[in-house]
Amino acid sequence: MQTSGWLQLGLFVLALAAITKPVGLYLMRVLDANGRTWLDPVLRPLERLTYCLMGVDSSKEHDWKQYTLAMLAFSLVGCLFTYAILRLQHLLPLNPQGFGPLSPDLAFNTAASFTTNTNWQSYVGETTMSYLSQMVGLAFHNFVSAATGIAIAAALVRGLARHSVRTIGNFWVDLVRVTYYLLLPVCLVFALVLVSQGMIQNFKPYTxxxxxxxxxxxxxxxxxxxxxxxxxxxxxxxxxxxxxxxxxxxxxxxxxxxxxxxxxxxxxxxxxxxxxxxxxxxxxxxxVQGPMASQVAIKMLGTNGGGYANANAAHPFENPTPLSNFLQMLSIFAIGSGLTYYLGRMTKNQAHGWSVWTAMMVLFLGGTLLCWWAEAKGNPVHQQLGVAVADGNMEGKEVRFGIFNSALFAAVTTDASCGAVNSMHDSFTALGGFVPLFNIQLGEIIVGGVGAGLYGMLVFVVLAVFIAGLMVGRTPEYLGKKIQSYEVKMAMLALLVLAVSILGFSAWASVSKCGLAGLNNAGPHGLSEMLYAYSSANGNNGSAFAGLNANTPWYNTTIGLAMLIGRFLMIVPILAMAGSLAQKKIAPPSAGTFPVAGGTFVVLLLGTVLLVGALNFLPALTLGPIVEHFLTLQGKLF
Amino acid sequence: MKELLSHFRSAVMSTLVLAAVCCGLYPLIVFGIAQAAFREQANGSLIVDKNGTVRGSTLLGQGFTADKYFHPRPSAAGNGYDAANSGGSNFGPTSQKLYDAIKDRIAACRKENGLKDTDAIPADAVTASGSGLDPHISVRNAELQVPRVARARSLSEKRILDMVARFTDKPDFNILGDPGVNVLELNLALDSNGAASVRRP
Incomplete structure (x- = not known):
């Protein structure tokens, strides 16, 4: 753990802290249907034209059921749109390498994957996808699944901030405004910066x-x-x-x-x-050639993570320099971090926003340091052969990033639901690989996916407040609203869906022939590969212990289902909670109100997150990375 | 029911409009500006020789085995440095296959470079990168190969070391990332008597 690593870590956290408020303030304008931005002269006419074509009345707001229905209809249509493009790829233009159509199971898996902001990739980008499939079939969802996530988070925050109303915003307006005013302009600039570093953007056949x-x-x-x-x-x-x-x-x-x-x-x-x-x-x-930069910009900013090339952000074209690497990591966290400020602003309790942010940072730093330490320490078995001890574990890592930036990227991409990788997590040491896996299993609430991270964390906040209420024997309140059985039921539903689906599918895979056939590593590492796959799918992360050969009908189908479950069975209870909260009255705080800002709250929130994560997943993790760690120390190989 | 139909109409139309803007207009604008302002990078930072033949990309590694060349890291991309099939080995820490591979590579590295059996080998020299296309090797890995390359080319070690220094990419702003020696550029420069490789504009 060298000094340069500490300096880079400090720089990263400082940069993140510095952009949180500006991003949050900009989000206030974007997520307000009448908000003004400096882009209005260009984008306002386009926005109006879009509503006109869609037949949407932008002044009309939805209750939670209408909002949910609109979101589900949009996701279904988008999923079918991508499925059709992938199946018909050979008949469509922009296919200079002449790639054939995808098989039905692979097309289903990929369409579900991109619709749910997961970007799990069963395919090898360079040898499967035409330029049109990449640019339209996949990048479309990079934009709109990110916008959908932000919209859901905004709806939940509105539910908290409003009182005695039924409406939580208009899904179509949120979708269009986030895409036009936030994602597109930032991506345009970001993509060009990436090109300046060496990322490709062309339509030439492969050279x-x-x-x-x-x-x-x-x-x-x-x-x-x-x-x-x-x-x-x-x-x-x-x-x-x-x-x-x-x-x-x-x-x-x-x-x-x-x-x-x-x-x-x-x-x-x-x-x-x-x-x-x-x-x-x-x-x-x-x-490889193609329109890479335009896709990579949104893949990072929208925490999608689906690589243009198979090696994702480890590929030198997809992440040419340490500077591009730094900016990509920052962009993964940018919106999620800004949303905590948005939460504080909207609920008129800025300290609460910063407290949530602090809790996230504590978890982020803990994971990053453990992963960095484990990777810098390296693999004792290989060091006995003569590998230099000071170099750490370089299998699956790039020289230009080194140990520190590989570990930091792994933590960032799994804290958020991004899933892009600049090193191969499968080849991490046992404890180094434990960190990304556990990050995902905590529910990706450490900054998290755009929108998804905030609404995921707010589920834990509701739970923490509920537990605090039980401890002191009062009806729990959150920002002046009574948390009652309906809210707690919805919160528990959202949490249980994740655990049941991850553990259920992993268990099935580990006892079925089809599941075991895909393994690249034997022993406990094989279990980690399967556990990681379903954690990543349910958490809508998309990164992998990539040795697993998941491009089989069985894996494509089960992982596809896990992604849909992890996304939509989580969102619906959250929107229901938002609808219920919006209708409640706000009671003025009293002496007995549990404060949702400050040290006590942060500790309680951290405790809730870690307790739920540990209770759900520690038994499975013990059989995977943890036992593998002890076996490595003994020099046992498989 | 009427509400559902109206939602589906909005869903179909928004899919078409947003696809046109985000997947048509946006990448084309990026393409236009990138080709005008960063032509070399946007087309893959290609290296061309004086006959106009493309020899590779400054960003992508290539395989070298002869004594007179610096050797890159082991590669798991396709058959080795396949730039249309990137990827790592994905072997875990307890993998027997990885153990055997590293053992063989260490033995080969010591033999090629005339090292003692007790000399530690730089990790990057015996492990595959994540992309399988890593253009760099660590500075220590390069220094270890200097005597071999100097002997094979009948040049002084000092001269080769200078060349290594010239093709070492420093951390960005002296803080971000780790230094690395660009193997392809270095080898091509050695072949052309020290002249830096030409990049296609």
Missing amino acids: KARLTESFNIQVAKTDDKGQPVTTNVAVTVQAPKLDENGQPMMVSGAAVMVDVPKLDEKGQPVMTNMPVMVDRKVDEQTI
């Missing part, structure tokens, strides 16, 4: 570069019809080697094994067809 050193690879030989050529060879099996006396040869207590031809019941050798392999000379490097 062929001539290698200095060519090399040979083994490929299956094909005939003139393109069919693989095969040869008939004997199948071999392992058998103990015998000495001249016909006795098995033993070396240090174990029988020596040799390959012998396998025989059928008639004593004839069993034959099989094997593909004939030939050498092929590789003297070119195919370099």
Whole structure:
């Protein structure tokens, strides 16, 4: 843990703190249907035209049921829109590499993934998606799923701030205004900054570069019809080697094994067809191209995280420099952090907003430091072989980012529901990999996904206030509103859906053939791969222990369902809670009111978050990363 | 029911309008400005030789095995440094395969560079990067290879060290990120007698 890392961490937190208020103030204007911004001269006419085409009366607000219905209708249409593009990709333009259509299960998984702001990727971007699929089919959801999340958070905050009314805003207005006034202008500038660092933005076919050193690879030989050529060879099996006396040869207590031809019941050798392999000379490097920067900007700002390339933000085009890396991390947190200020402003209790922010920062720093420490310490098993101890664990990490920026990025991307990665979490040390996994399982409330982080955290706030009420024997109040059984039921529903779905699907995967077939690592790390996959899907994160081969019909379907459950079964109870809160009267605070700002509140909130997270997931985590940590110390391999 | 239909109408229309703005207008504006202002970067920071042949990108690593070249990190992208198939090994900390691979790589690295069996090897020299396309190696990894490259090219170690220093990317603003030596640029410069590689405008 070097000084440069501490300096960079300080810089990051300072930068985040500095942008929180300005972003929050700007959100006040964007999320007010009549709010004014300096972009009005350009965007106001476009906004009006959009409402006109949509047939929306922007002055009419929704109650929570109408708001929910509009959100669900929009998500369904968007999901089908993307499904259609992916299935028809080969017939659509902007496909210079000539990629074919996606299979139904992969298209379902991908459409669900992007609709729910998850951006789980079962596919390899560079070899699957046409430019049109990337730019329209996927990037569309990067914008609107982010806008939807922010809209839901705003609806919940309105429910808290208003009293004695039924309405919580107009979904269509929130959607359009967030997209036009917030996401688009920021992305435009951000994308260009990223290009200046080396990110690509073009529509050229992939470039062929001539290698200095060519090399040979083994490929299956094909005939003139393109069919693989095969040869008939004997199948071999392992058998103990015998000495001249016909006795098995033993070396240090174990029988020596040799390959012998396998025989059928008639004593004839069993034959099989094997593909004939030939050498092929590789003297070119195919370099990916395409409209990357415009997509990456929104992928980060909207906490979507779906990479243009398979390696996501580890790919040098997708994250060329440490500066681009810093800005990408900052943009992941920017809106979520600003929303805490928005919460304070709207509820006229700025200290409450900052208290929520502080609780988030405590959890963020805790996770980051643990992950950084574990990765900097490295893998003792490899160090015994001769890997330099001071270098830490570099498997799956890029030199330009180093240990610190890889650990920080991993914490940021899983604190938020982003899921972009600049290093491979699967190859982290056991404790280093525990951090991103646990961050997701806490519900991504540490700043969190845009909007989703705030409404997720407010569920915990409601719970914390409820627990405080039980402790002192008073009806719990939150910002002057009585928290009653309806609110607590909705909060618990939102929390339980996550736990039941993550643990249920992981358990199913770990006992089913289809689930086990996808593993890249054996032992406890295999369980971590499955646990991470369903945590990531339910939490709408999208990052992975990427060794898991999840592009199978079984994984595509179950993960697709988990993403839909994690998004919509969470949002509906939250909107119901918003509707109920909006109708309540505000009671003036009394001496017995539990204050929702200050140290006591922060500690209680942290306690609630950690307690719920630990109760839900510690048993499963013990069998995964935690046992793996102790096995690593003993040098056990799988 | 009427309300539901009106919501669906709004949903379909907003999908079309927002798709046109966010997925048509927006990327095209970025494309236009990027191509005008940052042409080299927007097209992949490509390196071209004097015959006009594209030799690679300054941002993407390539495989090198000969003694006279600096060797990049091991790569898990396709068959190695496949720039259209990026990715890491995704082997976990208790993976036997990873253990075996690192063991072999350490042995190979010591043999190539004439190191003792007790010499520690820089981690980046024996581990695959996340992208499989990491253009950099650590400075220590490069320094360790200097004697070998100098011998193979019959040049002084001092001269090779100077070249390494020239192609070392420092942390941004001297604080962000870690320093790294750009292997492809360095090797191409060694081949062209010290001349920096040309980038396509």
